[in-house]
Amino acid sequence: MTSNQLQHRSLLAYLWVLPVTLFGLFFALIAYWLGASVKHRHGVLEVAGNSRTPLLRALANQFDAITVGHVILGRNHGTLKRWRSHELVHVRQYERWGVLFPVLYVLASFKSLLEGKRFYWDNVFEVEARRFQ
Template identity: 50%
Template sequence: MKRSRLTRWALWLWASPNTFVGLVLGLLLIPAGARFSRVDGVLEIAALRRQPRHRWPFAAITFGHVILGTHALELERLRAHERVHVRQCERWGPLFLPAYLLAGAWQWARGRRAYWDNPFEVEARRVGGG
């Protein structure tokens, strides 16, 4: 679906509080050797130059139009999944992070898995895989 320039700017602005968080986190990773690349209008940040020896709590995480990944291979592997989260950030704007956390807390309170059963993750797996 091709979006007008005005629509793209409006979505970018609406998601910008989340994007700002991702940018700050990315800048903090520069001393660790983080690499930045722009892929289809999204800033992807590979935190490490090679796979970490120890497992991180996540392989990639999305903040607005910024995707932080442990390394470039994970960013490539999870690109479709994380792009669903970019679209969710465009839909929810500054409400995305609180909504995501509340959805996970609600699943946990119901005796389910906070991450795996989170509706945002369910949609990302269904639409983008991963």
């Protein structure tokens, strides 16, 4: 998918993911209120924290970046840049599965555990996203 295609998502793609995106926007608003910067890039909102945004710092203790619908929350601009390709794969996964994606993601992690693999690292959605890092 080219960056031009990424910037021209269909309205349907946004609507299909909207309930999850609203959840992401909630965190984005809080982060923005705490001083994070917000940019529109590749058809998604990127929220970058800084040293004064404890919410994103707490998040960053677990993740450098996380995708919630069409919102990508990152520790800072550097981590967003580093993880952008990976997180944009997660955006496409959201667009494929819509509101079912968060449930499927968790189920995929438990499937990995049941197979004796790692919860996060061997999740099939993470494996797909890592191919584009």
